[in-house]
Amino acid sequence: MPKPFRRLFFASLTASIVVSLLSGCGEKPAATGGGGGKGGRGGGAAPVVVGQAQRKIVPLVIEAIGAVEPIRATAVRSQVTGILQKIAIKEGQDVKEGDLLFEIDPRPFVNALKSAEADLQKAKVQLETARTQVARYRTLTADQMVSKEQFEKISDTARSLESEVLADESRVSTAKLQLEYCSIRAPLAGRTGNMSVHEGDLVRVNDAGGLLVTINQLNPIYVTFGVPQQYLATLARYRATGTLKVTVVPPGIDEKPEEGLLTFMDNTVDSSTGTLKLKGSFPNDSQRLWPGQFATVKVTLASPEALTVPSAAIQTSQAGQYVYVISAEKVAELRPVVVERIYEADAVIGKGLKDGETIVVDGQLRVIPGRPVDIKDPAAAGKAGKGGKGGDGKGKKKEKEAETKPAEKRAAD
Known part of the structure; x- marks a missing residue:
């Protein structure tokens, strides 16, 4: 090919390649924009799960960690020196006051x-x-x-x-x-502990290692706990109106609480910890509370009626806490609220809501104030979430197959 024709051929080939690249680059933004329109936040009503603001009894409680202590406990020792002739009890046995424990010759x-x-x-x-x-x-x-x-x-x-x-x-x-x-008897009713003596041993008076057995009273029983000193005035005010109820949940599989009464408030605040020592008395008929055990304690000061919403409905922003209120036309409204306290799964509302108003409990991320919402059933929403996960898995599988087939075809060619 002559040299002038060769230059003309390469010039035309370069121009066609540039046109193809420019046309290809123009198509990709259009596709991306379309995808963004489908996935945008403004597309359709936001699916939400709702609840209602309602008035209910919400106890005013103070929570703490307490330790179980016996109301009465005794360390049994011999008051005479002699040979231990008989042991009339077993370790871990329940005894009554006056029961024979040991006999000395x-x-x-x-x-x-x-x-x-x-x-x-x-x-x-x-x-x-x-x-x-x-x-x-x-x-x-x-x-x-x-x-x-x-x-x-x-x-x-x-x-x-x-x-x-x-x-x-x-x-x-x-x-x-x-x-x-010589006949050592139980000074109180309770349960015996470990014994370190045997029949035939010589027991002595005032011997440092002469402990025969310990007896702890299990019912009734104390739970001792401390609360911060800022609760002192509140406790004193509510205790003046009557005896306060105390509940304890001992650790374990069965989380049923034990109920008792607040029977002791210390006369001084511990200056080293800044806490006030309290004691609750419990019947402990089922003996679920054991000396030395730690447990969660709740002191119920009062049981007032208050306006509540599920705590999951409360959202927080730089301006404060708020909820989404749904109108009768199913339109969302951002409403600032004042939350007084949280009790279990409920938030007590001091200001901002009325009894019976519908609020968003789940799905707040897709809600836009002033836009409509699609109210879903909680059970159906849970199933849809599971199905969506499965759909994503299938979509990924199809995409993988689509990517694999052209590769296989190219290899065959």
Whole structure:
């Protein structure tokens, strides 16, 4: 091909390529714009799930973490030294007040009691003889048969023997008490703990390791907890109107609360923590509360009626909290509200709503104030969400197949 024709051919080829590229670039924005129009926020009514503002009883509560403590607890120790002859209980056994727990060999204490009784009997005989002599010498002194000094000496002897009789009676009482201590009984009703002694062991009085068993009263029982000091005035005001109700949810599978009453408010605030110590008393008939256990505590101050909405309806912006209110024409309105407090799944509204108004609970992201909404059933909305996920999966599968087929065709060519 001659050189001038060759230049002309390449020039025309370059022009056709440029035209093709420009036409291709012009088509892509149009396709993108169309997709954006379908997926835009302004396309159609926004699907939402709604609820209603309604008045209901919403308890005013204070929550805290508490620890379970026995109202009465005792560490059983021996009050005499001797051989542990019998253990009458088992570990973890429920006992009643006065039940026999342990027996210590009583023979040494029986002998001590007999000896004290013998000394007392001897002192009584001597006292009786001395009193007889006093009566006789009183008559002789009146007749001046004996001197007054002799009479006073015999009288002093009688008084001394009276004191000795009193001392012997005290020793007999002590010996009887020591003998009673050989039978160790439960000082209160409760459940026994771990035992570190065995039959045949020598137990001693005032021994640091001489603990026989501990007994904790399980019903009724305390739950001790602390609340911040700023609640002091509120607690005092509501407690003045009557006894406050306390509920406890012990940890576990069964989350049914135990009900009790607030029975103790400490007379001082702990300066190190800034908390006020409180105690609630619980019957604990089912024994779900156990000493040393931690549990969630709620003190109910009052049970007023208030306007509430589901807490999921509350939205937050830089201007404050708000909800979407749906009119009778199914048009959304942004309404600022004042939320006083949250209780479980409800938000207590102090200002901004009226009883019976319809509000958006789910789907707020697609709502535009002044635009209509499409009210969906909560159950149907949940199913649609699941179906949408499945549809996305199928769409991705088809796209993948479409991409794979041309590749396979090119490989075959």
